[in-house]
Amino acid sequence: MTLDTVGRAHETPDERQPYTELGMKDDEYARVREILGRRPTSSELAIYSVMWSEHCSYKSSKVHLRQFSTKAPKSDALLVGMGENAGVVDIGDGWAATFKIESHNHPSYVEPHQGAATGVGGIVRDIMSMGARPIAVMDSLRFGAADAPDTRRVLPGVVEGISSYGNCLGLPNIGGEVAFDPCYIGNPLVNALCVGLLRKDKIKLATAPGPGNKVVLFGALTGPDGIGGASVLASATFEEESQAKRPSVQVGDPFMEKLLIECCLELFEADVVVGIQDLGAAGVSCATTELAAKGTGGMDVRLDLVPLRDPTLRPEEILMSESQERMMAVVTPDDIDAFTAICNKWDIPVTVIGEVTDTGRLVMTWHGETIVDIPPGTAADEGPVYERPLHEPAGQSALNAADPAMLPRPSDLRAALLSVLGSPNIASKEWVTSQYDRYVRGNTVLAQPADAGVLRIGEIMPGATTTNRGIALATDGNGRYAKLDPYAGAQLALAEAYRNVAMTGAVPLAVTNCLNFGSPEDPEVMWQFAEATRGLADACRALGVPVTGGNVSFYNQTGSAAVHPTPVVGVLGVLDDVGTRVRSGFTEEGARVVLLGETHEEFGGSAWAQVAHDHLGGLPPAADLPAEQALAKVMAAAASRGLLTGAHDLSDGGLAVALAEACLAQGVGCTVSLPGDDAFVDLFSESSARALAAVKPEAFAEFVELCHKHDVACYGLGVTGGASLVVEDVLEIPVDELRQTHQATLPAIFG
Amino acid sequence: MSGARVGVVTFPGTLDDQDAARAVRLAGAEAVPLWHADHDLKGVDAVFLPGGFSYGDYLRCGAISRFAPLMEELIPAARAGLPVLGTCNGFQILCEAHLLPGALTRNAGLHYVCRDQKLRFENVDTPWTSDYAPGQEVVIPVKHGEGRFVANETTITGLEANGQVVLRYVGNPNGSLNDIAGIRNEAGNVIGLMPHPEHAVEELTGAPGTDGLGFFTSIMKALVNA
Numbered sequence: 001m002t003l004d005t006v007g008r009a010h011e012t013p014d015e016r017q018p019y020t021e022l023g024m025k026d027d028e029y030a031r032v033r034e035i036l037g038r039r040p041t042s043s044e045l046a047i048y049s050v051m052w053s054e055h056c057s058y059k060s061s062k063v064h065l066r067q068f069s070t071k072a073p074k075s076d077a078l079l080v081g082m083g084e085n086a087g088v089v090d091i092g093d094g095w096a097a098t099f100k101i102e103s104h105n106h107p108s109y110v111e112p113h114q115g116a117a118t119g120v121g122g123i124v125r126d127i128m129s130m131g132a133r134p135i136a137v138m139d140s141l142r143f144g145a146a147d148a149p150d151t152r153r154v155l156p157g158v159v160e161g162i163s164s165y166g167n168c169l170g171l172p173n174i175g176g177e178v179a180f181d182p183c184y185i186g187n188p189l190v191n192a193l194c195v196g197l198l199r200k201d202k203i204k205l206a207t208a209p210g211p212g213n214k215v216v217l218f219g220a221l222t223g224p225d226g227i228g229g230a231s232v233l234a235s236a237t238f239e240e241e242s243q244a245k246r247p248s249v250q251v252g253d254p255f256m257e258k259l260l261i262e263c264c265l266e267l268f269e270a271d272v273v274v275g276i277q278d279l280g281a282a283g284v285s286c287a288t289t290e291l292a293a294k295g296t297g298g299m300d301v302r303l304d305l306v307p308l309r310d311p312t313l314r315p316e317e318i319l320m321s322e323s324q325e326r327m328m329a330v331v332t333p334d335d336i337d338a339f340t341a342i343c344n345k346w347d348i349p350v351t352v353i354g355e356v357t358d359t360g361r362l363v364m365t366w367h368g369e370t371i372v373d374i375p376p377g378t379a380a381d382e383g384p385v386y387e388r389p390l391h392e393p394a395g396q397s398a399l400n401a402a403d404p405a406m407l408p409r410p411s412d413l414r415a416a417l418l419s420v421l422g423s424p425n426i427a428s429k430e431w432v433t434s435q436y437d438r439y440v441r442g443n444t445v446l447a448q449p450a451d452a453g454v455l456r457i458g459e460i461m462p463g464a465t466t467t468n469r470g471i472a473l474a475t476d477g478n479g480r481y482a483k484l485d486p487y488a489g490a491q492l493a494l495a496e497a498y499r500n501v502a503m504t505g506a507v508p509l510a511v512t513n514c515l516n517f518g519s520p521e522d523p524e525v526m527w528q529f530a531e532a533t534r535g536l537a538d539a540c541r542a543l544g545v546p547v548t549g550g551n552v553s554f555y556n557q558t559g560s561a562a563v564h565p566t567p568v569v570g571v572l573g574v575l576d577d578v579g580t581r582v583r584s585g586f587t588e589e590g591a592r593v594v595l596l597g598e599t600h601e602e603f604g605g606s607a608w609a610q611v612a613h614d615h616l617g618g619l620p621p622a623a624d625l626p627a628e629q630a631l632a633k634v635m636a637a638a639a640s641r642g643l644l645t646g647a648h649d650l651s652d653g654g655l656a657v658a659l660a661e662a663c664l665a666q667g668v669g670c671t672v673s674l675p676g677d678d679a680f681v682d683l684f685s686e687s688s689a690r691a692l693a694a695v696k697p698e699a700f701a702e703f704v705e706l707c708h709k710h711d712v713a714c715y716g717l718g719v720t721g722g723a724s725l726v727v728e729d730v731l732e733i734p735v736d737e738l739r740q741t742h743q744a745t746l747p748a749i750f751g
Numbered sequence: 752m753s754g755a756r757v758g759v760v761t762f763p764g765t766l767d768d769q770d771a772a773r774a775v776r777l778a779g780a781e782a783v784p785l786w787h788a789d790h791d792l793k794g795v796d797a798v799f800l801p802g803g804f805s806y807g808d809y810l811r812c813g814a815i816s817r818f819a820p821l822m823e824e825l826i827p828a829a830r831a832g833l834p835v836l837g838t839c840n841g842f843q844i845l846c847e848a849h850l851l852p853g854a855l856t857r858n859a860g861l862h863y864v865c866r867d868q869k870l871r872f873e874n875v876d877t878p879w880t881s882d883y884a885p886g887q888e889v890v891i892p893v894k895h896g897e898g899r900f901v902a903n904e905t906t907i908t909g910l911e912a913n914g915q916v917v918l919r920y921v922g923n924p925n926g927s928l929n930d931i932a933g934i935r936n937e938a939g940n941v942i943g944l945m946p947h948p949e950h951a952v953e954e955l956t957g958a959p960g961t962d963g964l965g966f967f968t969s970i971m972k973a974l975v976n977a
Contacts (some may be wrong), residue, residue, distance in 0.1 A: 164863070167804070167896075168764070170766030254804070433865075435862050439892055439947065440767060441770065442773055442956055445955055458773075458956075579955060
């Protein structure tokens with residue numbers, strides 16, 4: 001068996017290397033040779049191939065993502081922006097929140113349970129590595145048609161994976177989305193969000209400064225998880241030891257992750273961590289190169305010291321292993337004993353595997369022989385950057401020309417409402433959310449199906465100020481809108497998440513995003529991506545909420561069929577006094593029902609067009625960002641003055657669905673009349689920047705004045721009360737019938 | 752006030768300890784953290800075993816925790832009359848430790864269930880439930896995958912005959928025999944229940960209402976009056 005050392009690389013410059021199999025292009029391989037002045041060793045090739053992969057290097061998306069920085073609105077709240085493990089936002093009283101959303105799409109199709117579970121685990125470690133205590137998770141899920149046979153395999157597995165991992169980890173799941181569309185059948189989207197809390201003066205960064213400081217690996221042992229690529233290397237170099245038949249999806253251990261959380265918090269509290277990084281995609285390769293590149297510049301690592309679950313692992317495999325529940329820290333020699341003692345208390349394996357240097361080189365040895373000797377920045381930061389060709393999809397103008405105005409409209413609006421309300425995208429998601437613990441840690445103020453999840457800042461953290469503040473979080477996306485117009489679709493996703501946060505009375509502060517697209521090598525997909533990022537960056541600037549981080553997921557396609565472009569946007573907002581939060585829907589009888597915002601005839605990409613006609617065409621609703629901002633201001637002021645007993649945003653399914661959901665929230669009906677002259681348009685149009693407010697009767701005049709002040713159109717529709725949804729002269733449906741229709745759909749499909 | 756001290760136990764994988772401690776404090780008692788690896792009950796007047804997934808529940812729920820050093824202290828103390836309440840994983844641990852009869856198995860529906868559960872009190876003659884009335888209906892969340900209470904027929908008959916059923920589900924979420932949601936030992940000092948009263952103690956957070964607070968005010972009174 002030959003160990004491919006640096007010496008050997010010098011001696012055998014012409015040895016053929018399996019870079020193509022590892023996904024590297026000819027010119028990328030040539031560039032590595034140029035950087036090193038020789039051929040890479042197989043371990044170095046392992047590092048460069050994963051670090052320069054699309055997943056780690058963002059090589060196709062980088063040129064577009066820069067807009068999130070160059071167009072970023074000025075924000076006093078932003079403490080850490082893009083480029084770190086997660087963004088950090090100042091939420092007041094000395095507290096900071098860190099949040100991020102990330103995809104785990106492909107693994108969740110291959111093995112739904114573990115794919116989704118490890119998706120939760122990965123994002124939670126990102127949050128931990130900022131020095132924060134993770135306090136909640138959310139999930140944005142998209143599947144093929146609800147009744148497709150494979151959806152019955154994928155959805156229950158994904159939900160069970162999130163449920164078993166998140167519940168066992170002890171994080172409340174406070175919201176998210178579940179959507180269905182045939183375009184996701186071979187490519188489900190599983191986007192997981194985590195939010196954490198920390199003292200604003202205690203932020204940790206992924207950096208390894210200080211020569212002589214120790215490099216510590218702690219957490220789970222390293223095994224042959226997710227190293228499909230590495231087995232190519234192993235089989236090419238070490239024919240006799242090839243172990244290609246390995247599971248390609250990692251397996252999660254939420255119990256270990258829970259211990260890691262508590263252990264990390266004690267380590268932070270004891271102040272024995274100089275820098276920290278979680279091990280996610282590309283495992284040790286990523287953690288060592290990134291820590292070294294951001295620190296003093298050099299690191300010596302003895303790779304043979306990495307504790308293994310499978311002692312036969314080769315160095316290349318160790319470098320690429322994606323075993324879960326592992327972290328890497330940089331610790332001063334003086335603190336090593338204290339660090340180890342805390343890990344021991346939590347039964348966490350801990351191993352010193354190396355040392356920070358000032359050589360500017362990342363050097364790794366394997367039983368005394370040098371197998372890696374590279375400038376770490378070349379792997380971590382100087383990967384290839386592509387300006388991929390792009391052009392508008394061939395069918396785009398025909399798609400936009402297929403105006404839903406041509407579609408026959410229903411004569412029976414009662415039946416139309418019930419069919420939209422019971423359609424899988426709108427129907428109750430309780431089948432999913434009842435499998436998630438939404439209460440653990442005791443700070444959940446609002447959770448699904450509320451417009452946004454709301455948490456009290458009630459964590460006990462030494463040295464922190466007690467506060468009445470709370471945070472609100474929502475994620476939204478609409479692939480149908482984005483398919484019709486990716487620029488507007490991305491803006492509408494942001495607008496909806498922003499609006500949902502505003503519904504609770506919170507002031508939206510910052511954004512995270514998960515951009516789910518097809519292959520970047522397809523110019524039509526690349527056009528969608530470019531349009532969506534441009535739209536999102538422009539909208540963030542218009543709304544004054546910066547992007548703090550996120551994730552790009554490409555290659556969500558089977559053959560030439562890509563998923564709808566699906567930017568999913570998460571928004572975080574702050575309530576100065578969480579006690580003033582506005583609950584979702586109608587919560588009391590006798591409140592005045594007010595419609596906020598203007599309704600236009602907008603049916604492109606609408607839920608009605610999908611349910612009634614299986615139609616996708618035309619243009620999505622116009623995104624009116626100044627109107628969204630004004631609406632949010634009205635809601636924040638009304639909440640802090642205590643004018644409301646409830647609220648609900650208008651989105652998919654328009655006013656009809658919003659009214660039905662508002663009635664379903666607490667079983668309180670309403671009697672309303674419609675403001676316009678076309679009941680169908682009033683009920684089912686999906687114009688943006690609209691909401692329902694349930695106003696205390698004595699506060700009605702004050703609320704109307706507030707709307708006028710902010711130039712938000714408001715229409716008094718009626719009052720809450722009774723056991724039915726009554727739209728005068730149009731329809732009347734008992735709340736029980738609404739509930740039956742809303743709740744029956746998912747259990748009928750998934751059991 | 753004598754300063755009632757209620758221990759809240761943390762095993763590796765315990766999740767609701769922060770919540771339980773908060774509920775203890777809301778009722779006016781002192782919450783004393785107890786660590787699984789210590790042979791030390793720190794002189795507490797009562798013990799709360801919170802929910803979670805101790806040791807990941809990879810083996811039978813509670814089967815490992817039951818052997819923790821702390822349990823070596825707790826088991827004899829409970830047999831000697833120390834008030835102990837176990838919820839969810841805590842209930843499972845109490846059954847594994849044979850402080851309570853029966854076992855908690857996989858939910859009949861096979862899924863984890865988190866919901867605001869309607870419950871009815873049966874026997875309230877325990878230090879943890881004196882603030883409730885027999886027949887009183889309350890809403891307290893359940894959240895578990897393995898909460899289906901089972902026992903042999905003799906045990907069930909005995910529990911019913913001796914008035915050891917404390918709480919019953921109104922609308923059974925997991926297939927528990929006789930809709931049993933919570934039981935007590937013969938002496939009445941050890942209670943186990945699947946619902947989580949610590950998640951129903953404040954208007955702002957958790958389940959709607961504060962129906963769970965009575966468990967904590969009850970023990971507070973029992974200890975102060977003792």
